[in-house]
Amino acid sequence: MMEEIRFSTVQEFNDHYGVPTLHPLVTVVRFDREVKLEEHMCHYGLYALFLKENKGCRLSYGRTEYDFDEMTVTSFAPGQSIHVEPNPEVPVPKWTALLFHPDLLNRTQLGKNIGRYEFFDYTSNEALHLSCGEIEIYRGVLAMIQQELERGIDKHSRELIVSNIELLLNYCLRFYDRQFVTREEINHTVVKKFTDLLDRYIADKARREGLPSVAYFADKCCYSTKYFGELVKTETGRTARDFINDRLLRAAKQLLADEELSISQVSQELGFEYPQHFVRFFKSQTGKTPSEYRQSA
Numbered sequence: 219m220m221e222e223i224r225f226s227t228v229q230e231f232n233d234h235y236g237v238p239t240l241h242p243l244v245t246v247v248r249f250d251r252e253v254k255l256e257e258h259m260c261h262y263g264l265y266a267l268f269l270k271e272n273k274g275c276r277l278s279y280g281r282t283e284y285d286f287d288e289m290t291v292t293s294f295a296p297g298q299s300i301h302v303e304p305n306p307e308v309p310v311p312k313w314t315a316l317l318f319h320p321d322l323l324n325r326t327q328l329g330k331n332i333g334r335y336e337f338f339d340y341t342s343n344e345a346l347h348l349s350c351g352e353i354e355i356y357r358g359v360l361a362m363i364q365q366e367l368e369r370g371i372d373k374h375s376r377e378l379i380v381s382n383i384e385l386l387l388n389y390c391l392r393f394y395d396r397q398f399v400t401r402e403e404i405n406h407t408v409v410k411k412f413t414d415l416l417d418r419y420i421a422d423k424a425r426r427e428g429l430p431s432v433a434y435f436a437d438k439c440c441y442s443t444k445y446f447g448e449l450v451k452t453e454t455g456r457t458a459r460d461f462i463n464d465r466l467l468r469a470a471k472q473l474l475a476d477e478e479l480s481i482s483q484v485s486q487e488l489g490f491e492y493p494q495h496f497v498r499f500f501k502s503q504t505g506k507t508p509s510e511y512r513q514s515a
Contacts, residue, residue, distance in 0.1 A: 221256060226263035231317055240367040243322040244379055246360055250312045255304035264317045265338065266294045267386070269356060270345070271312035276303040289353060290345035291390065295338040296320055316360060318383060322376070328384045335387050337394060352393050359386040405453040408439055412450065415439075416462060420469045424489030430466075432458040467503045470496075474512050481508050 225231045232239045237247050255275060270290050277292065278301045294300060323329030332338075337346065348356060363382045366375060412435050419430050435458070436446035450458040466488060473484045485496035500508050 221258040222261065223258050224261045224263070225266075225317070228264065228317060228319055231264065241371060241375070241379070242319075244318040244363070244367065244383075245316075246364045246367065247315045247317070248313075249315070250310065252310045255302075255311065257301075257303050260300045260302055262294045262298050262300070263296050264294075264319055265296065265332075266315060266317045267390075268292045269314045269348075269353075269360075271314075272308050272310075273305055275305050275308075275311065277301065278303075290347050291356070292345045293335075293337045293390075314357075314360060316363065316383070316386070322380060322383075326380050328380055328387075335391065337390060346390055346393055347397060348393060352389075355389055356386070359389065402453075405449050408441075408446075408449060409453045411439055412458075412461070413465075416465050420465060420488065425487050427489065428491065429489040430462050432462065435462075463499075463503060467500070470500060470508070471511070474508055477512070484508065 223234070225234070228241070228243060228245045229239050232245055232247065235247055235249060237245070239245065250271075268291065270288065270292060272288050320329075323332060359382055363379060363386075366378050366382065369375070415435055415438055416430060419427075419434075424430065432447060433443045436443045439446060441449065447458045450456070450461060454461060456464070470484060470488060473479055473487055479487075481497070482493045485493040488496065490496040490499070497507055500506070500511070504511060506514070
């Protein structure tokens with residue numbers, strides 16, 4: 219039976235990892251020792267930010283896998299449950315975590331605004347991938363929080379700790395914005411490559427190799443078929459299969475404009491195994507058979 223681990227308090231988290239509790243509502247923990255990690259469910263009653271220095275495990279919310287890698291930040295909120303599977307290839311998980319109890323935010327501006335940090339939401343299953351410069355900033359703010367914890371609690375402690383947590387979360391917002399902009403640029407480049415490869419395939423390879431497939435272009439762009447399909451859909455608003463069909467249809471109309479080519483020859487040029495398959499495809503896309511289209515064009 220899978221182990222269930224609950225972190226409802228900072229003390230419970232610190233005890234689990236064998237570190238002292240310097241403050242009842244907030245902790246910074248560095249972990250870098252060999253450990254026998256078992257598959258388990260982790261239930262959080264705390265806000266948590268983990269800077270993962272390696273991929274020591276797989277994380278998932280229900281059926282949704284959390285996308286993270288080395289030098290990334292994963293974030294969780296109270297009430298969330300995470301499925302953790304060990305990575306046997308990484309015997310020494312390395313991470314630094316900031317955890318704080320929601321009570322720390324009572325009667326603070328951060329408490330009122332915590333909802334704006336959407337990376338805590340269940341719907342956000344993408345980790346924050348940090349650049350070298352961003353890692354320095356992130357660690358610098360964590361060091362200030364740790365320094366404040368080591369000073370001991372006085373009347374200024376809570377305000378200073380909360381303000382530094384807010385500073386860290388605001389930096390994370392900025393870094394996420396940078397990540398999304400970078401991804402948009404990458405996605406645009408991939409779709410451009412997909413379009414160029416597809417047009418060349420239809421012109422030069424379809425006759426010999428058959429109809430183009432999503433898997434073929436995903437491989438050429440060095441992505442899994444699933445991820446490639448999601449990328450194209452995000453960037454264009456259409457599925458990769460629909461995108462291929464659009465280009466096939468455009469090529470079909472250009473070929474049909476040459477009346478010296480028979481319907482069967484057009485079908486062969488586009489990679490259809492049988493002419494009737496081409497006729498069926500063309501009619502599903504236009505509402506007309508190739509012959510009817512040619513007569514009306």
